[in-house]
Amino acid sequence: MKRRWFILIVPCALFLFFAVRGSDKIDASYSDQKELNMLRNIGHMVLLSNRDSVSRVLPVKIQKPGVYRISFENALALVPDSLVNIMKRNFDFRSEWLIEVHENRSDEIVYSFSLNKDSAKEVIACRGRNLPENQYSILLRVAPAQSGNLFLWIPLTALAVIGVGAVFVIRKRKSQPQIIEPPIKDDGAIPVGRFRFYADLQQLQLDDEVIELTGKENHILSILIKSPNEVIDRARIQKEVWEDEGVVVTRSLDMFISKLRKKLQGDPAVNIVNVHGKGYRLEIA
Template sequence: MKLLKNILLILSLFATPSFGQQASFDDAKTEVVMRMIGYQVLLQNADSTTRVLPVKKLADAQYQIRFNGPINLNPDSLVNIVKRQMDANSIETSYIVSVKECLIQETLFSYAILQKRQKEIVPCKDRPLAPDCYFIEISFDKEAKADWTIAYVLLFIVACLALFLIFRKRKPKPSDSLLKIGKYEFDTANQCLLIGEQKIKLTYKETQILSILADSPNQLIERNRIQKEVWEDEGVIVGRSLDMYISKLRKKLAKDPNISISNKHSIGYELGVKTG
């Protein structure tokens, strides 16, 4: 469980900001599409003087396109313009378009595009509106956005569980050739000693020291050689450090009475392995 919590924490650190960044990017992209729709409406009527005002976000999935003066608006052209922009920008969700008069804010024309049912509900699109001050409101299907959010969350959870199962099943692989030391098997790759069903972990330096001794069993290995090979990269050798690690190795090898590490004072150490 601790491993799973750690995985979830690490993934959430990467995933949570990405969700927020994606939402911000989608909002900015949608506002650009809204402005493009307004621009295309003016272009359709060869209007080079009226400007598209900043797009107003009314709600989480509702936008308002405004103009700085009266415009000509043909419902049929509006339907085609909006569809082209949605398709061009891969916005594949249901939406409702409403045209309202600025002063009294009554809906003069509206229609719906239902993506799931692949259906258009467009009444009265062949009746042009007289030039006047209008704004266009486009409302997107919140449920569709929520579906995508849920899909992202589910995908995230599945990824976490998959990683958890992978790590849980992964076991340290023994090296191709384990070194036999009496009743022990010395696995240098995974830094451990194996005896029966028991695995005894070794530190990095314990592994280094035992490797040097095990390469030449029943032979005296000079103390200076061990210190040089194990501590040379660190630049500083503490005299008692080697004695401390030898003491720990003796305890970890104590399960086999035929194994010993003897010390010849100030000269070196010998890994004794009795056979027969």
């Protein structure tokens, strides 16, 4: 019986392996062309932001896999804030990108930043320092992404074989009674309306539901909960939560506040209120 299942599983796994590899090649070609079109449009938007609707964006060059260069026919001045905004509006954030502005004559990097679908991982520095008119090109590097590499799909195929085999083994075993873990003890819990907040465990508990918090969500809530119904200055939260990272992206705090609000929706009496121009207040009715 075991031999029959082995004969069935191996061909299925091999079929899956080669089918996925073949489809990856087609998808990669389509993806490359899509990225070239996106990058040409970015070059066009850069010229328009420079009030240039006449000169050309030169053909985008693929210097090597995952590295693209946008060049321009004429010299232009660049505003870092404008360049960052253009990238964010037009980018396909399937991967992390490093963007470098090069001065063509020396090929020196005069400005750089990184963009990520997770804004907390963005690194954007020196905004507001405009670059004088010169011959520039923009180099874009995409972080290594998933591919149809043989060394990736061999372990995945092996896992598929093991997984299918495990299903049949589990089905033969007698069903075991489910072990239900006891609820979190009240030790160290801080009441927040109907919630109980466990800072050490990075968790909120509402009745029998346990809600996991990220490190930054936990840190922000810890600051707000020390002064309920009082306005906490925005700059203070940013300093305490991000001071060790060196770079603070303003949008990051707003994003984490939004995520915390969703996790607190279970109790309408608890809410994080934005006090315009000042900061945030944890309201507990």
